[in-house]
Amino acid sequence: MNVESFNFNHTKVVAPYVRLVGVTEGKQDxxxxxxxxxxxxxxxxxxxxxxxxxxxxxxxxIRNHLDCVxxxxxxxxxxxxYLSVMNHDDYNEILDVLARTLQDVLDATEVPAxxxxxxxxxxxxxxxxxKSIAREMLNQRSSxxxxxxxxxDPDNWLS
Numbered sequence: 001m002n003v004e005s006f007n008f009n010h011t012k013v014v015a016p017y018v019r020l021v022g023v024t025e026g027k028q029d030x031x032x033x034x035x036x037x038x039x040x041x042x043x044x045x046x047x048x049x050x051x052x053x054x055x056x057x058x059x060x061x062i063r064n065h066l067d068c069v070x071x072x073x074x075x076x077x078x079x080x081x082y083l084s085v086m087n088h089d090d091y092n093e094i095l096d097v098l099a100r101t102l103q104d105v106l107d108a109t110e111v112p113a114x115x116x117x118x119x120x121x122x123x124x125x126x127x128x129x130x131k132s133i134a135r136e137m138l139n140q141r142s143s144x145x146x147x148x149x150x151x152x153d154p155d156n157w158l159s
Contacts, residue, residue, distance in 0.1 A: 010041040037080035045078035050129030060112040061104040105134040
């Protein structure tokens with residue numbers, strides 16, 4: 001299929017994890033897209049108000065640590081986010097930046113741009129829910145590089 005994640009066996013992953021989805025090359029730039037998975041697919045998901053607040057917070061705060069962020073956007077399945085960065089291929093630094101950003105979320109006292117002028121659904125936010133999700137993800141930092149229970153299983157990818 002045309003969409004990378006549709007070729008990916010969601011029953012074989014072990015969330016949370018951070019995986020490089022792909023690299024898109026232009027004339028002078030390279031965009032690295034990451035799957036930042038918070039919840040086990042088809043077993044758990046983030047409640048929308050918490051996810052929405054977490055998206056606002058990470059999208060704003062991650063740029064304090066990394067100036068090449070293009071986008072941080074939620075997955076429709078509510079299990080994670082996509083992070084896109086330009087001209088940056090250091091996976092370990094991405095993990096460190098995500099960890100620092102999640103700590104920033106825990107330290108935050110408000111959700112940025114949580115108002116009708118700056119947000120399309122300002123009534124749908126939950127700061128404490130976002131912090132709870134961030135805390136859980138951060139507590140599992142050591143597992144982020146492992147995507148599959150068995151990295152050598154040929155069924156990790158769909159034919």
